[in-house]
Amino acid sequence: MKKIITILSCCLFLFLSCTERKKEFTIWIGGAPNEITFWENVINDYRKETGITVQLVRQPTYSDQRRQALVISLQAKQPNPDLFLMDVIWIKQFVQSEWLEPLDSFINKNNFSTDIFFKRIIEQVNKINNTLYSLPVFLDVGLLYYRSDLLSKYGFDPPETWSELLNISLKIIEEEKNRNNFINGFVWQGAQYEGIVCTFNEFISSNNGSIMKDEILKINQQPNVEALTFMQDIIHKYRISPLNTFTDMKEEEVRRSFQSGNVVFERNWSYAWQLHQSDDSPVKGKTKITILPHFKDGVSSGTLGGWHVGLSRFSDFKEEAWELIKFITSYKIQKRMLMEIGWNPARTDVYDDTEAQEEIPHIDILKNSLENSDARPALSFYPQLSQIIQRFVNNCIAGRMSPEEALKNIQREGVELMRLYDD
Amino acid sequence: MIKRNTVRENIEAYLYNLPLILIVSVFILFPVLGTLITSLFRDVTFLSSKFIALENFVRLFSDEHFLHSVRFTLLFTIVSVAIELLAGLIFALVLNETLPARAFFRIALLIPWVIPIAISGRIWELLYNYDYGILNYIIISLGFANEPVSWLGTTTGAFFSIVVSDAWKTIPFMSVIILAGLSTISDELYEQSKIDGANLFIRFFKITLPLLKPVLIVALLFRTIDAIRIFDLVYVLTGGGPGGSTTSLSLYAFNYYVSGDFGYGSAVSVVVFILASLLAAFYLKTVNVNR
Amino acid sequence: MKEKHIILILKTIGAVSLALFCLFPFAWMIIISLSGNADFLTEGDLQFTFKNYFEVITYESAHLLDYLRNSLVISLTASVSATLFAGLSAYSVSRLKFKGRILIPLLLLGISMFPQISIVGYLFEMMVNFGWINTYPALIFPYITLTLPLALWIMISYFEQVTKELDEAALADGATRLQVFYKIIIPVSLPGLATSFILSFIFCFNEFLFSLMLTIDHNARTIPVGIALFEGLHGQVPWGQIMASSVIAIIPVLFLIAFFQRYIIGGLTRGSVKG
Numbered sequence: 001m002k003k004i005i006t007i008l009s010c011c012l013f014l015f016l017s018c019t020e021r022k023k024e025f026t027i028w029i030g031g032a033p034n035e036i037t038f039w040e041n042v043i044n045d046y047r048k049e050t051g052i053t054v055q056l057v058r059q060p061t062y063s064d065q066r067r068q069a070l071v072i073s074l075q076a077k078q079p080n081p082d083l084f085l086m087d088v089i090w091i092k093q094f095v096q097s098e099w100l101e102p103l104d105s106f107i108n109k110n111n112f113s114t115d116i117f118f119k120r121i122i123e124q125v126n127k128i129n130n131t132l133y134s135l136p137v138f139l140d141v142g143l144l145y146y147r148s149d150l151l152s153k154y155g156f157d158p159p160e161t162w163s164e165l166l167n168i169s170l171k172i173i174e175e176e177k178n179r180n181n182f183i184n185g186f187v188w189q190g191a192q193y194e195g196i197v198c199t200f201n202e203f204i205s206s207n208n209g210s211i212m213k214d215e216i217l218k219i220n221q222q223p224n225v226e227a228l229t230f231m232q233d234i235i236h237k238y239r240i241s242p243l244n245t246f247t248d249m250k251e252e253e254v255r256r257s258f259q260s261g262n263v264v265f266e267r268n269w270s271y272a273w274q275l276h277q278s279d280d281s282p283v284k285g286k287t288k289i290t291i292l293p294h295f296k297d298g299v300s301s302g303t304l305g306g307w308h309v310g311l312s313r314f315s316d317f318k319e320e321a322w323e324l325i326k327f328i329t330s331y332k333i334q335k336r337m338l339m340e341i342g343w344n345p346a347r348t349d350v351y352d353d354t355e356a357q358e359e360i361p362h363i364d365i366l367k368n369s370l371e372n373s374d375a376r377p378a379l380s381f382y383p384q385l386s387q388i389i390q391r392f393v394n395n396c397i398a399g400r401m402s403p404e405e406a407l408k409n410i411q412r413e414g415v416e417l418m419r420l421y422d423d
Numbered sequence: 424m425i426k427r428n429t430v431r432e433n434i435e436a437y438l439y440n441l442p443l444i445l446i447v448s449v450f451i452l453f454p455v456l457g458t459l460i461t462s463l464f465r466d467v468t469f470l471s472s473k474f475i476a477l478e479n480f481v482r483l484f485s486d487e488h489f490l491h492s493v494r495f496t497l498l499f500t501i502v503s504v505a506i507e508l509l510a511g512l513i514f515a516l517v518l519n520e521t522l523p524a525r526a527f528f529r530i531a532l533l534i535p536w537v538i539p540i541a542i543s544g545r546i547w548e549l550l551y552n553y554d555y556g557i558l559n560y561i562i563i564s565l566g567f568a569n570e571p572v573s574w575l576g577t578t579t580g581a582f583f584s585i586v587v588s589d590a591w592k593t594i595p596f597m598s599v600i601i602l603a604g605l606s607t608i609s610d611e612l613y614e615q616s617k618i619d620g621a622n623l624f625i626r627f628f629k630i631t632l633p634l635l636k637p638v639l640i641v642a643l644l645f646r647t648i649d650a651i652r653i654f655d656l657v658y659v660l661t662g663g664g665p666g667g668s669t670t671s672l673s674l675y676a677f678n679y680y681v682s683g684d685f686g687y688g689s690a691v692s693v694v695v696f697i698l699a700s701l702l703a704a705f706y707l708k709t710v711n712v713n714r
Numbered sequence: 715m716k717e718k719h720i721i722l723i724l725k726t727i728g729a730v731s732l733a734l735f736c737l738f739p740f741a742w743m744i745i746i747s748l749s750g751n752a753d754f755l756t757e758g759d760l761q762f763t764f765k766n767y768f769e770v771i772t773y774e775s776a777h778l779l780d781y782l783r784n785s786l787v788i789s790l791t792a793s794v795s796a797t798l799f800a801g802l803s804a805y806s807v808s809r810l811k812f813k814g815r816i817l818i819p820l821l822l823l824g825i826s827m828f829p830q831i832s833i834v835g836y837l838f839e840m841m842v843n844f845g846w847i848n849t850y851p852a853l854i855f856p857y858i859t860l861t862l863p864l865a866l867w868i869m870i871s872y873f874e875q876v877t878k879e880l881d882e883a884a885l886a887d888g889a890t891r892l893q894v895f896y897k898i899i900i901p902v903s904l905p906g907l908a909t910s911f912i913l914s915f916i917f918c919f920n921e922f923l924f925s926l927m928l929t930i931d932h933n934a935r936t937i938p939v940g941i942a943l944f945e946g947l948h949g950q951v952p953w954g955q956i957m958a959s960s961v962i963a964i965i966p967v968l969f970l971i972a973f974f975q976r977y978i979i980g981g982l983t984r985g986s987v988k989g
Contacts, residue, residue, distance in 0.1 A: 057931065058775070060945055062662075068681040073930050075468055075683065076838070076847040080931060096469030097683060192666055380469035383682060391487070420482070421470060429811075435891060436812035442799040443818070443862060450837065450859045451825055457836030517728030529979060531733045533971045534740050539920035541938035542960045546739045549746065549953050555753030557742060595736050596982075603983030623717065645827075652829035655922040659942045673831040673923075680835050680927070689835050696832040703827050 025052065025317040027324070028081040030059030030066045038341045046327050052320050063087050063194075074099040074312065082315035083324060085307040088125055088375060089194075089382050091134055094310060096380040100133045101311040106322045107132060116347050117329075124375045126308060133310065135329055136346035138337060140305035141369045142202050145258060145266040145276070148288040150176070158290040160300075162206070162230060165265060165293050169240040172264050180262060185240025187257045188267035190231075190249050192394040197376065197386050198303040199267060200393050203227040205301035205374045206294035211389070212377045217414045219389075220407040227295065228396060228403035236399050246398040259283055267292065269305060270366060274342045289362040291369050304373040306344070344370070381421045388413045455696070461689040468683035479690035488667060489691065492675040495668065499582070500650035503589050507646060508639070510590065511597025516631075518598065519605045532595040540592065544659030547588040551575050551660075578668040581661045585669055589656055597642055604638030605631070637710075644706040648699050672698075743957045752953035766958035777932035778959050781940035785919055786966065788850055788936060792857035793914035796865045797907055799858065804869035805895050809881060819866060826863035830923050838927055852928040853936065857921060861914035868913070868981050872906025873899065909981035912974050916967055937963045 029039050036058055043054045057080075059066045067090055073081065074097070086094060094100050107114065114122050117136055126134045144165075146158055150172055159165040169185025176183050189195035204210065209223030235241045242249075242257075249257075251268060255275060258266035261282035266272070276287045294300040309328060311321050327333060334345040338356055344366060350356055351367040360366065379385060389410055396406035437444075462480070465473040483489050518528070535543065550556050551574035559571040574580045612630050621629070654673040657663055663670035663678070670678070672695045679688030746752055750761030770778045807815055837856060838847075846852040876899060884894045900907065922938045929935040941959050945951070971978060 056775075058945065060943060065943075069930070071468070071681050071683050072838075072927060076842045076930070078848060078930055093469050093683065099468075381467070384684075387488070416482075420465065420478070421467065432810050433812045436806040436810040436814070439802045439806035439810075440814065440818060443803045443822075443866075446799065446855060447822070447825060447859050447862065450855050451828065451833055454833045454836040454840060455828060457839065458832050461836060514728055514732050517725050518732070526975065528729060528733060529975045530971055531736045533975060533978065534968075535736050537916055537920075537967045537971050538740070538964055539922065539938040539941075541920075541922050541942040542963060543739065545941060545944075545956055545960065546743045549752075549957070550739060550742065555755050557755060560755045591735070591739065595732065598732070599979055599982060603979070648827045648829075652831065654831065655938075658922075658926075673829060676831045676835070677923070677927075680838070685835060685839070692829070692832040692835055695829045699827055699829050703824070 023079065023316050024055045025320055026055040026057055026080045026082055028057045028059050028066075028070070028084040030061060030063075030085065035341050035343075038337070042328070042333060042336075046324060049327075050323060052323070054324060057081065070094075074314070077314045079312075079314055079316045082312055082317050082321045084310055084312070085137060086134060086310050088304060088306055088308065089386070091125060091308060091310070092128060092378045092382065093380040095128045095133050099310075099313055101313045101315065101318060103132045103135065103311065103322075103325075106325075110322075110326070112326065116349060118346070118348060118370055118373075120371060120373070121304065121346075121375070125304070125378065128378070134308040135325060136306060136308045137328055138306050138343035139346055139370055139373075140269045140271075140344060141366070141373045142198060142267055142292055142302035142305075143270060143365070143369060144290050144292045145268060145272060145287055146290065147264050147283065147286055149286040150264055158288070159265075159293050162203075162293045162295055166234065166238060166240065169264055170238065173240065182262045184242050184257070184263045185238075186234060186265040186267070187241065187249060187254045187263050188245065189251060189254055190235075190241075190245035190394065190397055191247060191253075192390050193250060194386055194390070195250055196393055197389050198305070200228070200231070200389065201303045201374060201376060202267070202292055202301055203231055205298075206292065207298045208295075217385075217411065217418055219414065220404070220411045223295075223298075224407055225403050228393065228407065230295075231393075232397050232399065232403060235397055246394050258287075270344055271342065273360075273362075289365055291365055291372075299372070300369075301372060301374045302369045304370075304375045306346075381417065384417055385414055388417065458689045458692050458696075461685055462693045464686050466684070466686035466689070468685075475686075479687050480694075482687070483690055483694065488670070489675060491667070492670050492672050492691075493694075495582075495670065496651060496653070496672045499585065499589075499653065499671065500647060503586050503593070503650050504643065504646050506586065506590055507593045507597050508643060510594045511601055511642070512639075514594065514598040515601035515605055516627075519602060529599075532599055534595075535592045536596045538592075540655035541659050543588065543592060544656050547584070547591075548575070548660055551584050575661055576665055578665065581665060581669045585656060585660060588660060589650075589653070593646065597646070600642050601635065601638060604635050608634045640706065640710055644703065647702055647706075651699055651702065652695060743960055746953055747957035747961050749954055766952075766954040767962070770955050770959045770962070776944075776955075776959075777935075777940065778937075778962065780932040781935055781937040782963065784850070784932075784934055785936040785938075785963075788853050788857065788934075789915050789918035791850070792854045792918045793861065793911050795854070796858045796861045796914045797869075797911045800862055800865035800869050800910060801900070801907065802895070804866055804873050805899060807866075807870055808873040809878065809891075819870060822863040822866050825859075830860075834924055834927050837924070841928055847928060848930045848934045850934055852934065853921075853924060856924050856928075857918045860921070860924075861917050864917070864981075865910040865914055868910045869903070869906055872903045872909075876902050905977060905980075908974070909977040912970055912977055913981050916970065916978075919967055 027043075029036065036056075040056055043056050047053055059069060067087070070081075070084055070086075070090075074094070091100075106112070114126075114132065114135070117126075118139070121136055121139065122132075126132055126136065144158075151158065151168065154168075154172060154175065156168050156171075159168055165186065173183055173185055189199050201211065204224045204227040207223040207227045209221055209227055211217070211219050213221070235243065235245055244253075251271075254266060254268055255272045257263055258268075258272070259276055259281050273287075273289065275281065276283050278284065291300045292302055309325055311318060311325070315321055329346060331347060331349060334347045335350050335353060335356060337343045338345050338350060339359055345351070348367065351363055357363050376382065377385065392401065392406040392410045395401045396403055401409075463474060463476055465475045465478075538546075550558050553559065553571055553573055553576065556574070558574065562568050563571065572580065574584045608631065612634075613626060616626050616630060652673050653671045654677065657669055657671045657674050658677075661669045663674050672691060676688045676691035676695065679685075679691065745760075747766055748762055748764065750763040750765055751758045754760045770776050803818065806812070807819060833856070841847050841852045844851075880898055880902070881894050884898055885891070889897070919936075920938060921936070922942070925936040925939045926942075929939070932940075941956065941963055944956050944959060
C-alpha cells in the first residue's frame with residue numbers, strides 16, 4: 001500500500017511540475033536560412049537597445065505548414081507565440097477567429113502614424129472593419145522581368161499592353177529560332193497552387209475584371225473571360241508560353257527558366273532579381289524590370305504578396321510586443337532588411353533613400369507597383385476559395401476546359417462555398 | 424451465501440476494471456462521439472457554430488479532392504497489404520528453419536518496425552532525393568537509367584515511394600508474426616506427409632496454408648486497418664503531394680483541422696471510421712464463416 | 715537430396731537479402747550522420763566527422779534534448795500506467811466471473827482499430843478546455859488508452875498460464891484478492907509485465923499524430939515530431955544533422971530491442987496468434 005501511495009504522489013508531482021511553464025516572449029518567423037540569420041541579428045540588437053529578451057522560433061519554410069502551426073497554437077489559446085508573421089491571405093481568417101489583438105490602442109497611445117506605410121495596403125489588408133489588426137513587415141508584388149538586350153536588339157521598348165508583349169515575343173522567337181531552339185516568349189506561374197491565383201488575378205485586374213464585386217463573388221464577368229482566354233491562348237494558340245506552364249511552373253521553375261537565358265519575359269516576385277544578377281547567371285546584366293502590362297483599356301496591376309506582423313490576443317507580453325513591432329517597422333531596420341536580404345520594405349520612405357536607390361535600380365517601379373497592387377479577396381475562407389479557382393483556371397489553361405466553362409464552374413462552386421460560410 | 428459472493432465478486436471485478444474503463448471512456452469513446460457530433464455542425468474558427476446535419480457529408484461526395492483521397496487510400500491499402508503479406512509469407516517460409524545467429528536476424532527484422540515512422544520517413548526522403556539520394560546513384564551507376572528518377576516529384580513516383588517505404592517497415596514485422604504461426608505447426612505433420620510422398624508444393628498448400636489461415640487473417644486484418652488510417656508516412660515523406668496526389672484520408676482530415684475547419688475535418692474522420700469498421704466487420708464475418 | 719540443397723540455397727539468399735533490406739536504410743542513416751557533406755555521392759567526399767552530433771546536442775534552439783526528455787518521460791509514465799491498468803483488468807478477466815469478462819477484452823480489441831484521426835480532432839478541443847495543450851498530460855492519457863488493448867491481451871494470455879491453484883492457496887490463507895494480485899501473480903508474471911511495458915513504451919515513443927496536434931513547442935513536443943519538422947538552423951536541408959538527431963532519437967528503442975528482443979517477439983506473437 002505504502003509503495004503505491006509513494007508512486008502515485010511522485011506521478012502527481014511530476015504532472016504538476018510539467019503543466020507549469022516559464023513565460024517567454026516569443027516571436028515565430030519562417031523563411032529561408034539567410035533570412036533567419038538576419039532576424040537573429042535584429043533580435044540581438046533589440047535586446048541591446050531595450051534589454052528585452054525575445055525567443056526567436058523558426059517556423060517551417062512552407063507557408064501552409066506555418067499556418068498549420070499558428071492555427072493550432074491560437075485555437076488552443078496559447079501564450080506562445082506572442083508575435084508572428086502572417087501571409088497576406090490569412091489575415092482575415094485570423095481576425096474573424098478572434099486571435100489578433102487590435103493595435104489601435106497602441107497606436108493612439110504612442111502617436112504612431114500608419115501614414116508612413118502604403119495607404120492602399122493598410123486599407124485593403126491590415127484594417128478590418130476599421131480596426132487595425134496588423135502591420136506590414138515586408139511586401140511583395142508581381143513584376144515583369146525582361147531581357148533588355150533582346151528587346152533593344154530588335155528595337156523594342158518594354159511592353160505596356162499584353163498585345164505588345166505578345167507581338168514582341170512572337171517577333172523575337174521568330175528571329176532567334178535559328179540560334180536557340182528552346183526559346184520561349186513568356187514564363188509565368190500556372191501550376192495548380194496558390195501562385196496561379198496570383199497570376200490570374202493580375203491578368204483579370206489589368207482588364208478591369210475582378211474576382212469579387214461589392215463583396216459578392218462575381219467571377220464570370222466578360223473582362224475575366226477575355227483575360228482567361230488570353231492566358232489559354234498564349235500557351236496553345238500563340239505558343240509563347242511553354243506547355244509545362246500548367247504542370248510545373250511555380251516560382252523557382254519560372255525563375256530558373258528565365259535565368260537559363262532562353263526566355264524573353266518573366267512574371268515573378270521581386271526575389272528573382274538578386275538571383276538573376278548573381279555571378280554565374282547567364283542573364284546577369286541583361287535583365288530589367290517593369291510593371292506588368294495591361295489590356296487595352298485596363299490598368300496594370302500586380303498581385304500583392306508579403307508578410308505582416310500580428311500580435312496574439314493571448315500574449316502575456318503585449319506592451320513589449322508593441323515595442324518590437326515599432327522596432328521592426330522602424331526606418332533603420334526596414335532599410336537594413338532591404339539592403340541585407342532584399343526584402344521590400346513596408347515603409348514608403350525607405351524607397352526614397354539614396355543608398356537604397358543605388359542598390360536597387362528599379363526601386364521606383366517597385367514602389368509604383370506596390371502603390372497600385374491588388375490584394376486577393378479578403379475572406380476568412382479564402383484558402384478554400386483559392387482551391388476552387390486554382391483547379392478550374394489550371395484546367396482551362398491546360399486546354400481541358402473553355403474559359404467560359406471554367407469561370408462558370410468557379411462561380412457555381414464558389415457561391416456554394418460562400419453560402420456554407422455565410423452567417 | 425453464494426449470491427452475496429457473486430455480487431461481491433462482480434463489484435470487485437468492476438473495481439479492477441475501473442481505471443481502464445474510465446480512461447478509455449474519457450479519452451477514446453467520448454472524443455469519437457464528439458467527432459461524430461461535430462461532423463454534423465459547421466464548425467470553423469472564424470464563424471459561429473451552426474447545426475447543418477448531413478451537409479458536410481453531401482459536400483464531401485462532390486468534393487473532387489476527397490474522392491481522390493479515397494481512391495488513393497484504397498489503392499494504397501490493396502497494393503501494400505498484398506505485397507506485404509506475400510513477401511512476409513515468403514520470407515517467413517524461407518526463414519523457418521534453424522538459423523545461425525538467430526538473435527542477430529531477429530534484431531535486424533525488428534529494426535524497421537521499431538524506428539518511428541516519422542524518422543524512417545526522413546531517411547527515405549534522403550534515399551529518394553533527386554540530386555544526391557543513393558537510390559538514383561545506384562540505378563544510374565548500374566545503368567538501369569540514364570537520368571535520375573524523380574521519386575517524389577511525380578504522381579506515380581510518389582505512390583511507388585510510399586508503398587516501398589511502408590513495405591520496408593512492415594514486411595519484416597509480418598515475417599515475425601507469420602514465423603510464430605509457422606512454429607505452431609508440428610513437424611510431425613510434415614514428416615508424415617513426406618513419407619506419404621508429398622512434395623514441397625503439396626505440403627505447402629495442404630498443410631502450411633490451412634493451418635496458417637488464422638494467423639494470416641489476423642495479420643491481414645490489422646495491416647489493412649493500419650493501411651486505411653495511414654498518416655505519418657505521407658505527412659513526412661510527401662506531405663500529401665505532389666499536387667495532393669498522395670493525400671491519404673487521414674491527412675485530408677488533418678489538413679482541414681489545422682486550417683481551422685473542424686466540422687468538415689470531422690466529417691472526413693467519420694468516413695475513415697466507417698471504412699475501418701466496415702473492413703473489421705467484413706473480416707470478422709469471414710473468420711466466423713471459417714469457424 | 716536435391717530438394718534439401720535447393721531449400722538451403724533459398725534459405726541463405728532469403729535470409730541475407732532480408733537482413734540487407736532491413737538494415738540498409740538504417741546503415742545509411744548512420745553514415746550520413748557521420749558525414750560533413752551529405753551530397754558526397756555527387757560531389758565532394760564523405761568527410762567523416764562527429765560535428766553533426768555535437769551541433770544538434772549543443773544548439774539550444776534545436777531543442778533535441780528537450781524533445782528526448784519529453785519523449786522519455788511521457789512514454790515511461792504512459793507505459794507504466796498502461797501496464798498497471800491492464801494488469802488489474804487482466805487479472806479480473808482471468809480470475810473472476812463477471813458480466814464484462816468477455817466484453818471488455820473485445821471492446822478493447824475493437825478500440826484498437828479506431829482510426830486515430832477520428833479521435834484526435836475532438837481530443838484537441840477537450841485538451842484546450844482542460845488547459846492541457848502543450849503539457850505532458852495531454853499526451854500521457856491518450857497514449858495510455860492507445861496501448862491498453864495490446865497490453866491487456868498480452869497480460870491476459872500470461873495470467874491464464876499462471877495456475878489458479880496459487881490463488882486458491884493464498885485466498886485460503888486469508889489474503890485479499892488484491893494481495894494475491896501484487897504479492898503472487900505479479901512476481902510470477904514478470905516476463906508478461908516486462909513485455910507489456912516494453913511494447914507500450916515503443917508504441918508511445920513512436921507516436922506521431924497526437925503529438926503533432928496536441929503539442930506546440932519544446933515544452934512538451936516529442937522527438938518524432940521534432941525530427942519530422944526539423945529544418946535546421948542555417949543552410950539548406952541539413953541532412954547530416956537530421957540523421958544525427960535520428961540516431962540519438964532511436965537509441966532508447968534500439969537499446970530495448972537489443973536486450974529484450976525475445977520478449978518483444980514473444981509478446982507480438984502472443985497478441986496475434988491468440989487473436
